[in-house]
Amino acid sequence: MSEIKIYDVAIVGGGLAGLSLAIQCAKAGYSTILFEKERYPFHKVCGEYISMESWGFVEGLGLPLSKMNLPIIKHLMVTAPNGKKIEGKLPLGGFGISRYLIDYELYKIAKSAGVHVEEAVKVDDVQFDKEVFSIHSTIGIVQSKIVAGSFGKRSNLDVKWKRNFVFQKKNKLNNYIGVKYHIKTNWPNDLIALHNFENGYCGISQIEDGKHCLCYLTTASNLKESGNAIETMEENFLKVNPFLKEILENATKIYTEPLSIAQISFHKKAQVENHVLMIGDAAGMITPLCGNGMSMALHGSKLAFEAIDLFLTKKINRTAMELAYTRTWKEQFSKRLIAGRIIQTLFGKKWVTNLLITVVKPFPFLLNFLIRQTHGKAFFIFSFL
Numbered sequence: 445m446s447e448i449k450i451y452d453v454a455i456v457g458g459g460l461a462g463l464s465l466a467i468q469c470a471k472a473g474y475s476t477i478l479f480e481k482e483r484y485p486f487h488k489v490c491g492e493y494i495s496m497e498s499w500g501f502v503e504g505l506g507l508p509l510s511k512m513n514l515p516i517i518k519h520l521m522v523t524a525p526n527g528k529k530i531e532g533k534l535p536l537g538g539f540g541i542s543r544y545l546i547d548y549e550l551y552k553i554a555k556s557a558g559v560h561v562e563e564a565v566k567v568d569d570v571q572f573d574k575e576v577f578s579i580h581s582t583i584g585i586v587q588s589k590i591v592a593g594s595f596g597k598r599s600n601l602d603v604k605w606k607r608n609f610v611f612q613k614k615n616k617l618n619n620y621i622g623v624k625y626h627i628k629t630n631w632p633n634d635l636i637a638l639h640n641f642e643n644g645y646c647g648i649s650q651i652e653d654g655k656h657c658l659c660y661l662t663t664a665s666n667l668k669e670s671g672n673a674i675e676t677m678e679e680n681f682l683k684v685n686p687f688l689k690e691i692l693e694n695a696t697k698i699y700t701e702p703l704s705i706a707q708i709s710f711h712k713k714a715q716v717e718n719h720v721l722m723i724g725d726a727a728g729m730i731t732p733l734c735g736n737g738m739s740m741a742l743h744g745s746k747l748a749f750e751a752i753d754l755f756l757t758k759k760i761n762r763t764a765m766e767l768a769y770t771r772t773w774k775e776q777f778s779k780r781l782i783a784g785r786i787i788q789t790l791f792g793k794k795w796v797t798n799l800l801i802t803v804v805k806p807f808p809f810l811l812n813f814l815i816r817q818t819h820g821k822a823f824f825i826f827s828f829l
Contacts, residue, residue, distance in 0.1 A: 454588035461724030462594030463550040464745035470557035477560040485548035489622045489705045492657040495739040504825030506553045515650040521637040524801040527686045540651040609711040620708040624659040629695035640797045715770045731784040783817035
């Protein structure tokens, strides 16, 4: 009988965090397998704006952003449902790129680096016994020394493991839905806007090839009041904001049916579950209005790799690895998540948002202050890669 292969690292979920971690592990010489339930390339519900703090890291992974002619976004507009607006410069700025493109490019880099990628494979469970993980999937059981969970905002494993956020009662931090379109419209390539409406907000910014991402978050109750019809909800709620009305009525939709996702939660999550290191949205999700979720996913993969590398080189044990990852993750992101939750309470209620825009408009430095609370400093690939 041939010896059963035990991978150094297995990653469940092939989004930004999972792919980035896989590339780092493979480049460091670790045998790495990644499971993704979809086939690349594919679209995801996402605002598709990345803070410039991630630029050097992404290029370090092997993606030549500087040669891709991507829109560099330097300005922010925030509008209220009544049509009032404030504008200002983004302290750090960002760039626009679709998940369809960046995930696919990182997937190709991962494959070329030696990552064993299993597409269209669903993972049903991950079990840990005697220092070895068994990953139960639709292709059978695969074993590894380390498992990282990069399966997004909510998955079957979250429910199976009874993660705390899954069973929270419906409140102001959960039960949201996200909707995304790609559109063609007349919109400045260096401007990102956050258009508010009753119980929600919608972001728009340019991505590659002159396309624009229009993505919004709202409550499940808004959809229910609209007969569970997205088009009706947009008519009843989004188009009350004159900026959104103009965009929605005049833009050309690149795909007619929007992508959507439900049961989005911003409750706290554990960074380690059943000895699995959680990365990306599986570790904690910042409110989308902060525009920093993609950057946090990338940065989180770096923190996870650094802890994994110490463990696999036998410099620390598993317990120390889990504690180190949890500590560094919280040091980087906990304050941002708290700030995001607080800022979210300032938006959504029509009268509150209208008043806020009126009050902040004469003091643009306040807008920059709020932005800085949810962003970090530039980070780069681990030094020896």
